[in-house]
Amino acid sequence: MNIQIFGTNKCFDTKKAMRYFKERNIKYQFVDMKEKGLSKGEYKSVKQAVGGLENLLNPNCKDKDTFALIKYIADEDKDEKVLENQQVLRTPIVRNGKQATVGYQPEVWKEWD
Numbered sequence: 001m002n003i004q005i006f007g008t009n010k011c012f013d014t015k016k017a018m019r020y021f022k023e024r025n026i027k028y029q030f031v032d033m034k035e036k037g038l039s040k041g042e043y044k045s046v047k048q049a050v051g052g053l054e055n056l057l058n059p060n061c062k063d064k065d066t067f068a069l070i071k072y073i074a075d076e077d078k079d080e081k082v083l084e085n086q087q088v089l090r091t092p093i094v095r096n097g098k099q100a101t102v103g104y105q106p107e108v109w110k111e112w113d
Helices: 012-023 038-051 062-072 075-084
Strands: 004-008 028-032 094-096 099-102
Touching: 004 012, 028 075, 028 094, 038 075, 038 099, 062 075
Parallel strands: 004 028
Antiparallel strands: 004 094, 094 099
8 A cells, every 4th residue: 555645734634544554553644734735747647646636625615715716716726726726625535546535424435455
């Protein structure tokens, strides 16, 4: 397994995800989205794995203006806007190669090998 956890240090679900993998002695790489975020390739891979942009967006994010803008701009502009404003994404985003989940989902992670 090649686990990557994208999130922030203040997010409780991100902390729970890190603890989940640590308790099972599974190595993971933590990427702080406040500092780095997803690359364009990573974003596209995750978006495809979780079933589209709707599943990635966090309706409870603090930046309501950007969230509303992303909801209503033209589809072809959405990806670019999300990459510029990754604070609108739900966390944690957990990647294992081509597989990915959004949020705390241990029932899915159990199935990964």
